[in-house]
Amino acid sequence: MKQKKLFLVVSLIIVASMILAACGTTPTAAPTTPPPAETTAAPTTATTEAPTPVATQTTRHGGWFDQVVFSVVSSDSVITQLQAGAIDIYTDALASSDLPAVKDAGLAYATASGLYYDILYNPAVFTDTNVLNPFTNRKIREATNWLYDRDYLNQEIFGGGSLAKFFAITTQFPDYADLAATARGLEAYYAYNPDKAKSIIATEMEGMGATLVGDKWQYKNKPVTLIFVVRNDSDKTRIPMGDYITKQLESVGFTVTEEYKTGSEASPIWIGSQPEEGLWSLYTAAWSATVLDRNQANIFQEMYLPDSAQGIPVFLANKPDPAFQKLGDDLYNSNFSTAQQRHDMMAEALKLSLQDSLQVFLIDGKAIIPYVNGLTVTADLAAGVQGAQIWPETLRRTGEEGGTLQWGTQDLFGDPYNPIAGSNWAYDQGAIRATQSGDFMADPYTGLYHPFRIESAVVVAQTGLPITKTENWVDLQFQDTIEVPTDAWVDWDATNQVFITAGDKFPNGLTAKRMTRYIYPANLFDTVKWHDGSSFSVADVVMGSIMTFDRSKPESAIYDAQSVPVFDSFMSAFKGIRIVSTSPLTVEYYTDTFQLDAENNIPLAIGWPTYSFGEAPWDVLAIANLAEANGELAYSVDKATANANNPIEQTSFIGGPSLDILNKYLTQAANESYIPYAPTMSQYITADEAKARYANLLAWYTEHGHFWVGTGPYFLDQVFLTEKSLTLGSFSDYPDLVNRWATYGAPKIADVALDGPAQVTIGQPATFNVTVSYEGNPYPATEINTVRYLVYDATNTIIESGEASNVTDGQYTVDLSAETTAKLAAGSNKLEVAVVPNVVSVPTFTSITFVTVP
């Protein structure tokens, strides 16, 4: 009997423990304890904890590591695996709500732009006239800015790891830095103030014919009900965010019906339905910015206006202020002639966008990239680590060379690897990026381009275009007319396999808005090697140009209809390309498009053989083209599956059935010393050179078992498709020393201290000192764009803003004149300073409170 009771008790204990354990959080879940308070009042300060790199002396070429091993890791166990030493870095990033767990685990981390969240309103008048849609009213939409406490959302839902967001522009992108003072003023104006929101909403609702019955708005004797579509998937943050918004809207008298839906369930409603149908009133939208965009002038049109390129019905239903419409269109079309004019237009657009508030932006999310201590990690402000072009050049174990890095990622081999239309998955591109170099290097902290393989450039722009330059490697000139030379290549004759020149196609002459001449170093062809040992040659560049055209020509043997739309878009602005010289290689590129920064006016679709999805030498493309021309493989999935009854394989350079086919054509090409596009390419390749190339490629394939060949600091060594793993090896023939980009180890975010009198007499001048430093050293004045100050009175209204005076490196003063202090009433005031460096587009804010007395 006792035994039975004992077993009964044991059974109950086991069952109870399992139930309790099942009800608890998973062991790796992030604790929700709030993070420690930030030391400064600088909401946009990046939290990257990586140590500052020091450019070390070295003789090593290639990558910092001997080997990088990629493996797939479940995101649930990332922190545990990092702690256990199973991986060194997880590059797919965690949500900012995981930040406390990362900190508790004692791990280092970098940050990048994550999703940015907002509330998207349905602005349409509903077909059912008995239903009132309050969000047709711009003032009600605007008022909700005061209704939502962005700081609360950041602290409670995102663990304080994200940023409060008021504008469509990204908080850590250059435009925000440029507009920091304006933005700060608007943020102060639209700071959380539910009473103000309630008052405005009440006035407007009454004006629309609604009545407040009890504490609920009614229209035609029915409650004003808002259908709120809340996303319950993705990173799950939109559920608590939606609940909070619901609570706030209910607090001002609306009746809210929340509908939790996954992305797939929600899209037919907010994208697929007509806004007038009234199937929804508001939606927890989220967007992403994966490229560090230096010019977000188009975003107002895109995020608010009916002519938004997104073409979603909800945008078409918006009826913006005509002034905002015109401003948004002008900004999109670059209808400005100076940087200052653009700045002013952007500042005005910020203001008007908040008045429109088709979308009320709430949070700039941060993606957390955790890694073990002792690594130096460069994270692009937008693209993080795996999306940063610079990662292969900078990621290292601090103070060490060689060794192995264990790289964890959420998946691998999402699509076949081929450089023309292959895998575009971020995790795959993370590996591919390490195998390539290129013409330029995108600055991870400003988005500005630096010369990588090119040495210098000349940008000639049509007079009046608002292009400016920052760095000395580019020479910016203006001309009234830019003629395209008659021998420039403007198109491709796929039948005869020769370029069509400007003289042939445009006998009456052709002009362009911009020309970029980029010059490579004289020793380019001696120093740059492909991973299989072949020397880089001008033929690789010419092949790149041919591939830009050939796939989109119906007469071509490798014609692919999938490529046509993007090609047509390219051709609508392309005006020509010309190889001016092959020693040193000098190329001119003519186009009607331009970027505001001269440095970024580098051709991207033509030139260095970095194709859309990877780099490739001409010989690899030659055999892949043969396979495609013979109908055995196709670069794009569209073409591969076009014939449903007889689909073919999509070209993969790293595995699967493609390898045997490519190998077959490699053998054929080697036997024939095959020169692709011979009428053109034979001017740049001899039969012996072709033979040598194929021999190197065959040796490479024999050793590594794949055809992925690049010029980057790492080469793709081994691929394990089913096991979901790959290894990269350091490329010792890489022309650059490993420390070439070492100074980009961490963003140079300014530390700012503000000092001054605690008490100021009204009507008397006052001086405040600003100290700007980085890691204890004065921040060079040449690296500072602006130090702007804002003076707030006791009601948090800005009464003056201006530029601080530079005294010396790292030292500035803010001089408040007697007239300025005279505008202040007796009481507590605030002086805020925004420091915007040139070398990182992350401004630092700090403020000091002072008392004014008569």
Add this chain to the structure above:
Amino acid sequence: MVTESQTAEIIKRRTRNTTLVRLARFTGLRLVALVATVVVGVYLTILIANMGGYVDQIMRNDIRERISQQVAAMNVTHPMSLEARQQLTQQLIAQDVKRLGLDTPFAVRSGRFLINALQLKLGTALNMVSDHGSRSVESIILERLPATLLLMGTSELFLFFFSVFIALILSRKYGSIWDKIVVTLSPTSAAPPWFYGIFFILIFAAVLRLLPFGGLVESPPPANTFEYALSVLKHMILPASSLIISSLFLSIYNWRTFFLIYSSEDYVDMAKAKGLAARDIERRYILRPTLPTIITNFALLVITLWTGATITETVFLWPGLGRTLYRAIGLYDTPVIVGSTIIYAYLLAITVFILDFVYALVDPRVKVGGGN
């Protein structure tokens, strides 16, 4: 006049003919029923996987959202005029709509899916690719089959035979301490395998660091075949243990109870009273009559291996069919879902068909097509 022997021969022939006719009729009817079941089952799968065509709408909106974002990103590096951008967006959307077959009515596509599936023409996936980069559904499924068979086969077969073996012993020792332990621990099977998996990962990978967190093999995989096999075995310990532990005690308990019922039959008591050896009693009087049930369970278990263990494979990042099917459902990749289903349906139908005959072979009481 017919002799007695001739009469017997005629009766015998008639009986044989009657048996053949009965067998043929049973076989034919059974096949028709099974084919109809498969057709209905697969078409229902197609309808469910596509939410009766509603998935088309979801996919169209997903395409619009994705392409809009893609073109917006392109616009950062390749500035375009508004018209050019809108035109490009529309063209790319149209391309994707065509590629995914959304320009054909769902009713037509669903019929096409069904006919192709029944002919085992599995076609190409909409979004998924095999690890080797192929979009062929056949490749996607076959590539994952070995890993699933290895994990599921090892754990399920071990579980089956071990459970039956232990249950048989326990059925002879009803009320013993081991019997009670099994009964006590049987509720542990209420927790699914992945639940144990998480604990095992925490204990053996994170804390003790004895076994890997997941995956098929270490990264990079060993070049030597023997070391590779050892690494796979090492990686299989935790997921296989999770699958086994989560079902072990309940499985033993079930079989033990099943055997106990047969052990208490009168003819078993009679055999015991006659003094037959325990081994003979087990073999002849307990195992023999339970054989159809054991075979049925075993056959169904074998085809269940085909489905994989979705969540356990996901927790351990095991590259098996369960994860593939789960991903296909998430991506609305109908060809992969249908491909996986049709193979399972055929396997199930064939198994059920064969089992009818096997029952007749192992149990004399059963007569194929005997009916009433």
